[in-house]
Amino acid sequence: MQNTFTQLENFGHSLSAQSYLIQPKSAEDIYSAFKLAKKIGLTVTARGAGRSYNDAALNGGGILLDMSAMNQILEWDQVTGRVRCEPGVTLEKLWQHIEPQGWWPPVVSGTMKTTLGGCLAANIHGKNNFKMGTIGEHVLEFTAVLPTGAEITCTPKKNADLFYAMIGGYGMLGIFTSITLQMKRIHSGLLTVDAFPVQNLHRHLSSLQDDAPNYDYIVGWLETFAGGSSLGRGQIHAARYLHEGEDKNPQDTMKVSNQVLPSRIFGVFPKGLLHYFMSPFMINLGVWGVNTGKYIASLRRHTFRQSHAAFHFLLDYVPNWELSYGRSGLIQYQSFLPKETAEAAWTEILQLSHKNGLPSYLGVTKRHRSDKFLLTHAVDGFSLAMDFKVTDGGRAKMRAMLQEFDKIVLVNRGRFYFAKNSETTAETALAFYGKDIVDKFKKLKKRCDPNGLLESDLYRRVFGE
Amino acid sequence: MSDSPKPAPATPLNPRRCGIIVGASDGIGAALARKMIKEGFTLALVSRQKDKLNALCGEINSSLNAMRALAYPHDVTNYNEIPTLLRKIVADLGGLDTFVFMAGINLPPGGVEKYNFENDHKMVEVNLIGGMAWLTPVAEMFQHAKAGQIVGISSVAGDRGRIGNPGYNTSKAGLATYLEALRNRLTRHGVNVLTVKPGFVKTEMLKAAQGATPFVITPEKAADDIYNAMRRRKQLIYTASLWRWIMLLIQHIPSVIFRRMSF
Numbered sequence: 001m002q003n004t005f006t007q008l009e010n011f012g013h014s015l016s017a018q019s020y021l022i023q024p025k026s027a028e029d030i031y032s033a034f035k036l037a038k039k040i041g042l043t044v045t046a047r048g049a050g051r052s053y054n055d056a057a058l059n060g061g062g063i064l065l066d067m068s069a070m071n072q073i074l075e076w077d078q079v080t081g082r083v084r085c086e087p088g089v090t091l092e093k094l095w096q097h098i099e100p101q102g103w104w105p106p107v108v109s110g111t112m113k114t115t116l117g118g119c120l121a122a123n124i125h126g127k128n129n130f131k132m133g134t135i136g137e138h139v140l141e142f143t144a145v146l147p148t149g150a151e152i153t154c155t156p157k158k159n160a161d162l163f164y165a166m167i168g169g170y171g172m173l174g175i176f177t178s179i180t181l182q183m184k185r186i187h188s189g190l191l192t193v194d195a196f197p198v199q200n201l202h203r204h205l206s207s208l209q210d211d212a213p214n215y216d217y218i219v220g221w222l223e224t225f226a227g228g229s230s231l232g233r234g235q236i237h238a239a240r241y242l243h244e245g246e247d248k249n250p251q252d253t254m255k256v257s258n259q260v261l262p263s264r265i266f267g268v269f270p271k272g273l274l275h276y277f278m279s280p281f282m283i284n285l286g287v288w289g290v291n292t293g294k295y296i297a298s299l300r301r302h303t304f305r306q307s308h309a310a311f312h313f314l315l316d317y318v319p320n321w322e323l324s325y326g327r328s329g330l331i332q333y334q335s336f337l338p339k340e341t342a343e344a345a346w347t348e349i350l351q352l353s354h355k356n357g358l359p360s361y362l363g364v365t366k367r368h369r370s371d372k373f374l375l376t377h378a379v380d381g382f383s384l385a386m387d388f389k390v391t392d393g394g395r396a397k398m399r400a401m402l403q404e405f406d407k408i409v410l411v412n413r414g415r416f417y418f419a420k421n422s423e424t425t426a427e428t429a430l431a432f433y434g435k436d437i438v439d440k441f442k443k444l445k446k447r448c449d450p451n452g453l454l455e456s457d458l459y460r461r462v463f464g465e
Numbered sequence: 466m467s468d469s470p471k472p473a474p475a476t477p478l479n480p481r482r483c484g485i486i487v488g489a490s491d492g493i494g495a496a497l498a499r500k501m502i503k504e505g506f507t508l509a510l511v512s513r514q515k516d517k518l519n520a521l522c523g524e525i526n527s528s529l530n531a532m533r534a535l536a537y538p539h540d541v542t543n544y545n546e547i548p549t550l551l552r553k554i555v556a557d558l559g560g561l562d563t564f565v566f567m568a569g570i571n572l573p574p575g576g577v578e579k580y581n582f583e584n585d586h587k588m589v590e591v592n593l594i595g596g597m598a599w600l601t602p603v604a605e606m607f608q609h610a611k612a613g614q615i616v617g618i619s620s621v622a623g624d625r626g627r628i629g630n631p632g633y634n635t636s637k638a639g640l641a642t643y644l645e646a647l648r649n650r651l652t653r654h655g656v657n658v659l660t661v662k663p664g665f666v667k668t669e670m671l672k673a674a675q676g677a678t679p680f681v682i683t684p685e686k687a688a689d690d691i692y693n694a695m696r697r698r699k700q701l702i703y704t705a706s707l708w709r710w711i712m713l714l715i716q717h718i719p720s721v722i723f724r725r726m727s728f
Contacts, residue, residue: 001552002605007612014477018560018610040549042556060475060559331477390477399478422477457559461474 011051014329017060023069027145027177034147043455046171048118053332054422055457081183087117087176096256103183107135111315117176122419123168127217130367136167144174147453165374173448188242189253196301201232208367216240222363223295225288235298259309278324287361334385334420341412342382356401360386377417429462472507472532483558485509488568490517492668496688509554513540541568541595564603565616566596571673573630585632592636607656614657617644621664624712657698664708
C-alpha cells in the first residue's frame with residue numbers, strides 16, 4: 001500500500017491531501033477496492049479530473065480511485081444524440097467526439113477538463129441553468145457499483161430514489177460505471193453573443209432575470225471592487241444558438257480545429273507561460289486596476305459570434321491560471337440565493353468584503369432554476385461566485401468573514417454548492433438543506449454503504465458527526 | 466469508518482499539519498509534542514506507557530478544547546503491528562507531514578567491568594530496530610508522496626564507542642547511520658531527514674548516565690532546538706549546540722589515547 005501513497009491538490013491549489021491511489025479499469029476493480037478498504041479499515045473516494053475547488057475529490061489518509069483510466073465512449077448514436085460513456089470521459093473528449101456531427105453537450109462546466117463522473121457527482125450546471133437545468137436532467141440512465149458490491153442501473157423511473165440522490169451525491173453512495181446522456185442538436189459551431197454593461201447590482205440581477213428568456217445562455221461578470229452606487233456593476237454576456245440556415249457553412253464551423261482555443265496570443269506568445277506574468281498583478285491594487293480597465297472596456301455594447309468552446313470554457317482560456325494566485329492558492333465562495341433576496345444579501349456581502357479589505361478578485365453571476373435532485377444547490381434565483389486569494393497571514397480573517405457571509409446567505413434562504421465552497425460546515429449544510437433532506441440522504445447512504453466505506457474529506461466536513 | 470475521535474476537518478483557511486511522535490509519553494518526546502501542538506500541529510502520540518500517554522493527550526486536548534493529540538499505545542518492539550498501526554494513524558490524522566522517532570531506552574551494563582547481553586539486546590531492539598521498523602514504511606510513503614519530514618533522535622553517545630555503555634553507543638550509532646542513509650535516499654524525492662543528537666537532558670534517562678553529566682538542558686530547551694531545526698529543514702543538530710564542538714573534538718581523539726581514557 002505504501003508505494004501508492006500520493007499527494008494531490010484541489011483545483012485551487014489551496015489544499016492537498018495524501019492518499020493511496022488505485023486506478024480501476026472496470027466495475028470489478030472498483031469492487032475489489034471496496035473489499036480491500038473494508039479489510040484494512042480505510043475509506044474510499046473517487047477522483048475524476050480533480051477540478052473541484054475544495055475537498056470533494058480528496059480523501060486524506062484513505063484510498064482514492066483515480067477514474068481516468070475508465071475513459072471510453074462506449075456508444076454514440078449520431079441520429080438520436082444518445083451517448084453512453086465511462087465515467088472518466090472528459091467533457092473535452094465528449095464534445096470533440098460529437099460536435100463535428102452537429103451535437104453539443106446540453107450542460108457544460110466552465111472548464112472542459114472535468115469528467116462526466118465528476119459532473120454527475122456534483123450535478124454541475126452551466127450558463128444555461130435557467131433553461132436546461134443541471135446535467136442530471138439530461139441523464140437517461142446510469143450504472144453504478146455500490147460498496148456492497150451490487151451493480152445497479154438507475155433512470156428517472158427505475159431506482160428513482162437513487163437516481164435523484166446519486167446525481168449530486170458527490171460519490172458518497174456509489175461509484176458510476178457508465179453514464180447515458182442525451183446530447184443537444186446544434187446547427188452551427190458558433191453562438192451569437194451579446195455583450196453589454198450593467199451599472200449596479202440591481203440592474204445586473206434584473207438583466208439576468210429579464211433577458212434570460214430571450215437567450216440560451218446568460219452569464220454576468222461582476223466587478224468586485226466598485227462600491228457605493230456602482231456596487232455590483234459588471235458586464236452581461238448573453239448568447240443564443242444559431243438557427244438552421246443562419247450559418248452558411250456549419251460543417252466548417254463545427255470542426256474541432258475551428259473550435260479549439262488558440263494556444264498563442266497574437267499567434268506568437270505561448271499562453272502556457274501567461275500565468276507567470278499574471279502573478280505579480282494578483283494583489284488588491286493589481287486586480288483593482290484590471291477590473292476597472294475591464295469594466296471600462298465593457299461599456300461598449302456589442303454583438304459577435306464565438307465558437308462554443310471559446311464561449312463556454314473560459315477557465316481553459318489561460319492554461320494553469322489558478323497558479324497565478326501563488327503558493328497558497330485560491331478559494332471560491334459561491335452562494336445561491338432566491339431572486340427575491342439576492343440583491344439585499346449580496347449588497348451586504350460585497351460591502352463586508354470591502355470593509356474587511358479582502359475583496360474578491362473575480363465575481364461571476366448566473367441565473368438558476370430549482371430542480372428535483374436531493375442534494376441540489378440550485379434555487380429559483382441567482383448565484384454569485386467569488387474567487388479569493390488565500391494568503392498565509394490572512395487565513396483567520398478571511399475565515400471569520402466567510403462565516404459572516406454564511407450567516408447572511410442562510411438568513412436569506414440561500415444555498416451552497418459542494419463543488420465550490422471549502423469552508424461550509426456541517427451545521428451550515430444542515431441549516432440550508434434542513435433535517436429531512438440530510439436524514440433522507442444518510443438513510444440512503446446506510447442502505448448503499450452499510451460499512452461507511454465511501455468518505456471524502458468533503459463528506460467528513462459537511463456530513464460528519 | 467474508524468471509531469477513533471477525529472480532529473476538525475482541514476480546509477484552505479484552516480489547514481492542518483499532521484505529525485507522529487513515537488516515544489512521546491515523557492522527556493523530550495512530551496516536550497516536543499507540546500511544542501508542536503503550540504505551533505499548530507495535530508499529532509498522533511505513540512508510547513508503550515498507556516496511562517502517561519492518555520494523561521498527556523487529555524491535558525493537551527482539554528487545554529485547547531479541540532482534538533489535537535491522539536493517543537496510540539504501542540511497544541515499538543511489536544514490529545509486526547507497525548504497518549497496520551501507521552495506516553490507521555494516517556487515516557485518523559487525514560495525512561502525514563512529519564514523523565519523529567523518539568523512542569529510546571538506556572540500560573547500562575552496570576559498570577565498566579560488566580557485560581550484559583540481555584540489556585544490549587533490548588536497547589538495539591528498541592532504539593535501532595524499532596526505529597528501522599517505523600522508518601521503513603514511513604520512508605516509503607514519503608518517497609512516493611514526494612513530501613514530508615523525518616526526525617530521528619540519535620545521541621552524542623553514538624559518535625564514539627566508549628567504555629561505559631557499548632550497547633547504547635551501538636544502538637544510537639546504528640540509528641544515526643540509518644538516518645543518514647535515508648537522507649541520501651530521500652532528499653532527491655523532496656523529503657527532509659533530520660538527525661538529532663542530544664547531549665545530557667534532564668529526563669528519566671539521565672538517571673542511567675554514568676559519571677558526570679555536564680551541560681544538562683531541560684527537555685523544553687531540547688524540544689525548541691528540534692522544532693527550529695525542523696522548521697529550517699536542517700539535516701543534523703546537536704542540542705545543546707555546544708555538543709557539536711565537544712563531539713568534534715572527541716571524535717578526533719586518536720584511538721591510542723581514547724582507549725586509555727576513563728570515560
